[in-house]
Amino acid sequence: MTRTSASVSSIGGVDAGIAQQAVEWWVMLGSGDATETLRAACVRWREAHPDHERAWRHIEKADQRMRHVSGTLGAAVAQAALRAPRSRGRRMAVKGIAGALFAGTGAWVATDPLAVQRLRADVHTGVGECRTLRLADGTTLVLNTRSAVRLSMDGDTRRISLINGEVMITTGKDAGHAPPRPLLVVTAQATLQPMGTRFAVRQGGQGTDAGWVQVFEGAVRVAPKASDHDAGSARIVHAGEQARFTSQDVASVTSLADGDGAWADGMVVAVDMRLDAFLAELSRYRRGYVRCDPAVAALRVSGTYPLVDTDAILAMLPHALPVSVASVTRYWVTIGPRG
Known part of the structure; x- marks a missing residue:
């Protein structure tokens, strides 16, 4: 030049x-x-x-x-x-x-x-959008709302890089290769290697050094970035378990809760969930801002709700809880005490 x-x-x-x-x-x-x-x-x-x-x-x-x-x-x-x-x-x-x-x-x-x-992404979803992909190796991906992945499936290692959001992965058999090539899922914090499995990986928002893995079948090895220098920080998460991880370590492994992974079927499941946590999860699937008044934040929500219409879910809340729903526009909603 x-x-x-x-x-x-x-x-x-x-x-x-x-x-x-x-x-x-x-x-x-x-x-x-x-x-x-x-x-x-x-x-x-x-x-x-x-x-x-x-x-x-x-x-x-x-x-x-x-x-x-x-x-x-x-x-x-x-x-x-x-x-x-x-x-x-x-x-x-x-x-x-x-x-x-x-x-x-x-x-x-x-x-x-x-x-x-x-x-940065090869595939991404918008607000409230979920998308299912079947890759050439037989692996199926379901991208949750506001999610993005980059794919590299042509080399000796199959690689899925989660840039943001959440993805449900059902591993394929890679029938065109014998033996099957390793499959790696890479986030900003760690590298995950599934072992014949179905699992979900979620990466925190911008500036959040944390990720989550939920394993529904098989097992997943989670190796934080620090494990490049300390092999002891890697950990295997088994079916029925979930774990939070950072670039330094894998936190204590806990059992999956009822309804975990339901988003892949277009549902959000709440089991005695705090209202503020429920609204924070719901906000991922809609544009705008949903504010929860501290006076009602500790109220509990249970039920199964279809994500196709988040406005309908908000409209339902006063029938189930002692709250009011005030909307300046559909993009600015406040949940507060019933007057």
């Missing part, structure tokens, strides 16, 4: 052509396939003109500012842009990324907190 001639347009004070060249380099280096030759070529481009280096530094600073929101944004946009063909689609992707990075990165993410998740 060489420096383009001066452009009459700019993005955030940086020549638009240079900004887009910098993004092209960033995309290629962030793809995971960068060679030493490519890295050296990028260094030469940066050294060719002070504006090149200035644009590059701007991207690095933007990436650092956003790590707490999205992980490494560079990897996210690289995956998205590299999937676009070298055509108008690719050019438009790079142009859009440049605009985001040089003219308001923070605003872009703040207005669409799932945008980076969608860029």
Whole structure:
């Protein structure tokens, strides 16, 4: 790449052509396939003109500012842009990324907190959406609301990366390979290896260093990131058990509760659940904000509720509990004491 001639347009004070060249380099280096030759070529481009280096530094600073929101944004946009063909689609992707990075990165993410998740993912679901996939190896995935996964099934190891949300996995036999290839499920905190099983993995929201695994059949080995240096921190979770894990360890294993995993069938099951916890779970499946007044937070909810209509569930609450439901709009609902 060489420096383009001066452009009459700019993005955030940086020549638009240079900004887009910098993004092209960033995309290629962030793809995971960068060679030493490519890295050296990028260094030469940066050294060719002070504006090149200035644009590059701007991207690095933007990436650092956003790590707490999205992980490494560079990897996210690289995956998205590299999937676009070298055509108008690719050019438009790079142009859009440049605009985001040089003219308001923070605003872009703040207005669409799932945008980076969608860029990084091969498959994702929206608010209140569940989606079922059957992979070539026979594995079945059910993605819960606001979830995203990245798939790598072509190598010696089958890999499912959970970027956000929750997924139910029924492992396939990988009939085309003998012996079957290992299947790994990777989250931000740990690597899980199922052993002929059906299980669910949930990753906490942005900034939450925690995940959960629930095993319905077989067993799952959970190896936190720390187990790379301490093999003793890995743990096997068996059928009928669940565990919370962080990047450091696996918390105490407990028994599954009634209704765990019911979301895969479009239901939420509450068994003597606190009202505030029930509303927090329900909020995952609807847009907007549901507030629980502390005065009623400790009330208990039991029952099985279809997730297809969360408004109907909220409307039902005053018939079952001494509460009121006040709506400014359907996107701002407060559950409080009955007046």
